Amino acid sequence: MDPAMNSLLKWGIENSNASGRSGDEPVREPRGLSADALRALMGGPSDAELMREAMSIIESSDPEVTHDAKMTAFDNFEQLIESMDNANNMEPLGLWSPLLSQLDNPVADLRRMAAWCLGTAVQNNVKAQERLLGLNGIEKLCKMALEDDDEAARRKAVYALSSGIRNYQPAMNEAMKKLPKDIVGPDHVSATDMDVIDAIMGKLRDR
Numbered sequence: 001m002d003p004a005m006n007s008l009l010k011w012g013i014e015n016s017n018a019s020g021r022s023g024d025e026p027v028r029e030p031r032g033l034s035a036d037a038l039r040a041l042m043g044g045p046s047d048a049e050l051m052r053e054a055m056s057i058i059e060s061s062d063p064e065v066t067h068d069a070k071m072t073a074f075d076n077f078e079q080l081i082e083s084m085d086n087a088n089n090m091e092p093l094g095l096w097s098p099l100l101s102q103l104d105n106p107v108a109d110l111r112r113m114a115a116w117c118l119g120t121a122v123q124n125n126v127k128a129q130e131r132l133l134g135l136n137g138i139e140k141l142c143k144m145a146l147e148d149d150d151e152a153a154r155r156k157a158v159y160a161l162s163s164g165i166r167n168y169q170p171a172m173n174e175a176m177k178k179l180p181k182d183i184v185g186p187d188h189v190s191a192t193d194m195d196v197i198d199a200i201m202g203k204l205r206d207r
Helices: 003-018 035-042 047-059 067-080 084-089 096-104 108-122 126-134 137-147 151-165 169-178 194-206
Strands: none
Touching: 047 067, 047 084, 047 096, 067 108, 084 108, 084 126, 096 108, 096 137, 108 126, 108 137, 108 151, 126 137, 126 151, 126 169, 137 151, 137 169, 151 169, 151 194
């Protein structure tokens, strides 16, 4: 069952049961509805549907889909994945690979937005950090942070890389392999050493 509909069903059961309690039973406060459940109740699309729709616009090769439409879709997608639940839904929805592929988009604005979305998805989210690493996203972001000829896109790649490696040692180790020694230094870097990571990211931004 769709999670939104499941939430809506539970809410309905709880609130219908509340009216049938005996006088001796304590009254339990009804739970609020999730945003997805409210949208289902009102007939609107779920977050998952909105995420899929945004990505379909971003990937579209239809000449009638404008650059502005793709930028708006990216902005909407980024706002949706600020929710950790939505960020973690990217995997079952099959949205990781399409998002990562946008790092190679010939349009700098779209590369920048893709990096921004990646940074949002992985921030303080180990599950998303694991997925980014597993799909070679750390390598892609290192390359973009070093080589992209658009400064704004390059800086967003640094942001995404920074979010992807913090407090997640496997990603930190991968970044150490892919970044030049004059950036990361010769020594092992702990993913929990925020001062050292800040210094590395500062060097990347200033290149």
